[in-house]
Amino acid sequence: MEDLRYPVGRFSPPANPSPAEIRGAIDVIASCPGRARAAVADLSDAQLDTPYREGGWTVRQVIHHMADSHMNAYIRAKLAVTEDHPRIKPYRENEWANLEDARTAPVELSLAILDHVHDRWVRFLRSLPESAFARTLDHPESGTMALHRLLFLYEWHSRHHVAHITSLRQRAGWK
Secondary structure, eight states, rough: OOTTTTTTSSSSOOOSOHHHEEEEHHHHHHHHHHHHHHHTTTTTTTHHHBSSSSSOOBBHHHHHHHHHHHHHHHHHHHHHHHHHSSOOOOOHHHHHHTTTTHHHSSSHHHHHHHHHHHHHEEEEEEEESSGGGEEEETTTTTEEEEEHHHHHHHHHHHHHHHHHHHHHHHHHOOO
Protein backbone atom coordinates (compact mmCIF):
# COMPACT_ATOMS: atom_id res chain seq x y z
CA MET A 1 0.00 0.00 0.00
CA GLU A 2 1.21 3.51 -0.82
CA ASP A 3 2.46 5.50 2.17
CA LEU A 4 0.68 8.84 1.80
CA ARG A 5 3.08 10.41 4.30
CA TYR A 6 6.01 10.09 1.88
CA PRO A 7 4.72 10.65 -1.67
CA VAL A 8 8.27 11.26 -3.01
CA GLY A 9 9.92 8.72 -0.72
CA ARG A 10 11.90 9.27 2.44
CA PHE A 11 14.74 11.77 2.62
CA SER A 12 17.97 10.26 1.31
CA PRO A 13 20.67 12.85 0.61
CA PRO A 14 23.86 12.26 -1.33
CA ALA A 15 26.83 11.85 1.04
CA ASN A 16 29.23 13.95 -1.02
CA PRO A 17 27.21 15.91 -3.55
CA SER A 18 28.87 17.21 -6.68
CA PRO A 19 28.65 20.89 -7.66
CA ALA A 20 26.12 19.87 -10.34
CA GLU A 21 23.96 18.10 -7.73
CA ILE A 22 24.13 21.17 -5.49
CA ARG A 23 23.06 23.42 -8.40
CA GLY A 24 20.21 21.02 -9.17
CA ALA A 25 18.99 21.11 -5.57
CA ILE A 26 19.08 24.91 -5.61
CA ASP A 27 17.04 24.85 -8.83
CA VAL A 28 14.38 22.69 -7.14
CA ILE A 29 14.24 25.11 -4.20
CA ALA A 30 13.91 27.98 -6.69
CA SER A 31 10.93 26.28 -8.35
CA CYS A 32 9.12 25.48 -5.09
CA PRO A 33 6.96 28.62 -4.80
CA GLY A 34 5.61 28.22 -8.32
CA ARG A 35 4.92 24.53 -7.80
CA ALA A 36 3.17 25.27 -4.48
CA ARG A 37 1.01 27.93 -6.17
CA ALA A 38 0.08 25.55 -8.96
CA ALA A 39 -0.74 22.80 -6.45
CA VAL A 40 -3.35 24.96 -4.67
CA ALA A 41 -4.62 26.86 -7.72
CA ASP A 42 -8.41 27.16 -7.82
CA LEU A 43 -9.00 25.12 -4.65
CA SER A 44 -12.03 26.10 -2.59
CA ASP A 45 -11.82 26.78 1.14
CA ALA A 46 -13.38 23.36 1.74
CA GLN A 47 -10.66 21.73 -0.36
CA LEU A 48 -7.93 23.76 1.37
CA ASP A 49 -9.30 22.49 4.67
CA THR A 50 -9.13 18.84 3.60
CA PRO A 51 -6.36 16.72 5.16
CA TYR A 52 -3.98 15.27 2.59
CA ARG A 53 -4.33 11.93 4.42
CA GLU A 54 -6.33 10.65 7.38
CA GLY A 55 -4.84 12.20 10.52
CA GLY A 56 -2.64 14.53 8.47
CA TRP A 57 -2.53 18.27 8.05
CA THR A 58 -4.94 20.08 5.80
CA VAL A 59 -3.73 21.54 2.51
CA ARG A 60 -3.88 24.96 4.17
CA GLN A 61 -1.71 23.78 7.07
CA VAL A 62 0.79 22.23 4.64
CA ILE A 63 1.23 25.54 2.79
CA HIS A 64 1.61 27.50 6.03
CA HIS A 65 4.04 24.87 7.34
CA MET A 66 6.16 25.22 4.22
CA ALA A 67 6.46 28.98 4.82
CA ASP A 68 7.32 28.47 8.50
CA SER A 69 9.84 25.75 7.77
CA HIS A 70 11.51 27.45 4.82
CA MET A 71 11.93 30.72 6.72
CA ASN A 72 13.73 28.73 9.41
CA ALA A 73 15.86 26.93 6.82
CA TYR A 74 16.91 30.19 5.16
CA ILE A 75 18.00 31.61 8.51
CA ARG A 76 19.79 28.38 9.45
CA ALA A 77 21.71 28.43 6.16
CA LYS A 78 22.83 32.00 6.76
CA LEU A 79 23.87 31.13 10.32
CA ALA A 80 25.93 28.19 9.03
CA VAL A 81 27.79 30.49 6.64
CA THR A 82 28.31 33.44 8.98
CA GLU A 83 29.01 31.71 12.31
CA ASP A 84 31.32 28.93 13.42
CA HIS A 85 29.20 25.78 13.84
CA PRO A 86 26.14 27.58 15.27
CA ARG A 87 23.65 25.72 17.42
CA ILE A 88 20.26 26.30 15.87
CA LYS A 89 16.90 26.29 17.60
CA PRO A 90 14.38 23.68 16.51
CA TYR A 91 10.67 24.42 16.60
CA ARG A 92 7.61 22.29 17.25
CA GLU A 93 6.20 22.09 13.74
CA ASN A 94 3.05 20.18 14.75
CA GLU A 95 2.23 22.80 17.36
CA TRP A 96 2.91 25.61 14.87
CA ALA A 97 0.65 23.88 12.31
CA ASN A 98 -2.18 23.77 14.84
CA LEU A 99 -2.04 27.46 15.74
CA GLU A 100 -4.97 29.58 14.55
CA ASP A 101 -3.07 31.31 11.75
CA ALA A 102 -1.95 28.01 10.22
CA ARG A 103 -5.45 26.56 10.45
CA THR A 104 -7.39 29.52 9.07
CA ALA A 105 -5.30 32.20 7.32
CA PRO A 106 -5.52 32.56 3.54
CA VAL A 107 -2.86 30.47 1.81
CA GLU A 108 -1.89 33.50 -0.27
CA LEU A 109 -0.10 34.91 2.78
CA SER A 110 2.26 31.95 2.95
CA LEU A 111 2.55 31.68 -0.83
CA ALA A 112 3.81 35.28 -0.84
CA ILE A 113 6.28 34.41 1.93
CA LEU A 114 7.51 31.46 -0.12
CA ASP A 115 7.91 33.69 -3.20
CA HIS A 116 10.04 36.21 -1.36
CA VAL A 117 11.97 33.95 1.02
CA HIS A 118 12.88 31.62 -1.83
CA ASP A 119 14.00 34.54 -3.97
CA ARG A 120 16.39 35.69 -1.23
CA TRP A 121 17.41 32.14 -0.28
CA VAL A 122 18.23 31.14 -3.85
CA ARG A 123 20.18 34.36 -4.49
CA PHE A 124 22.14 33.63 -1.30
CA LEU A 125 22.78 29.96 -2.16
CA ARG A 126 23.87 30.74 -5.72
CA SER A 127 26.32 33.36 -4.43
CA LEU A 128 28.21 30.89 -2.25
CA PRO A 129 31.52 29.31 -3.16
CA GLU A 130 31.50 25.52 -3.35
CA SER A 131 33.44 25.32 -0.06
CA ALA A 132 30.60 27.00 1.86
CA PHE A 133 28.40 23.92 1.47
CA ALA A 134 30.76 22.01 3.80
CA ARG A 135 30.15 24.48 6.65
CA THR A 136 28.23 22.99 9.54
CA LEU A 137 25.61 23.76 12.11
CA ASP A 138 24.57 21.94 15.26
CA HIS A 139 20.96 20.78 15.37
CA PRO A 140 20.01 19.76 18.93
CA GLU A 141 17.94 16.82 17.63
CA SER A 142 19.95 15.78 14.55
CA GLY A 143 23.52 16.64 15.54
CA THR A 144 26.08 18.13 13.18
CA MET A 145 24.68 18.97 9.77
CA ALA A 146 26.63 20.29 6.78
CA LEU A 147 25.02 23.04 4.74
CA HIS A 148 24.81 20.67 1.75
CA ARG A 149 22.69 18.29 3.84
CA LEU A 150 20.38 21.16 4.84
CA LEU A 151 20.15 22.11 1.15
CA PHE A 152 19.15 18.59 0.12
CA LEU A 153 16.73 18.31 3.04
CA TYR A 154 14.85 21.36 1.77
CA GLU A 155 15.06 20.27 -1.85
CA TRP A 156 13.29 17.10 -0.67
CA HIS A 157 10.97 19.03 1.68
CA SER A 158 9.82 21.24 -1.19
CA ARG A 159 8.95 18.25 -3.38
CA HIS A 160 7.52 16.26 -0.44
CA HIS A 161 4.89 18.79 0.60
CA VAL A 162 3.90 19.86 -2.90
CA ALA A 163 3.35 16.15 -3.63
CA HIS A 164 1.10 15.85 -0.55
CA ILE A 165 -1.19 18.37 -2.22
CA THR A 166 -0.92 17.16 -5.81
CA SER A 167 -1.45 13.52 -4.83
CA LEU A 168 -4.55 14.51 -2.83
CA ARG A 169 -5.85 16.45 -5.84
CA GLN A 170 -5.31 13.39 -8.01
CA ARG A 171 -6.93 10.95 -5.56
CA ALA A 172 -9.91 13.29 -4.98
CA GLY A 173 -10.35 14.01 -8.68
CA TRP A 174 -9.91 17.75 -8.19
CA LYS A 175 -8.97 19.42 -11.45
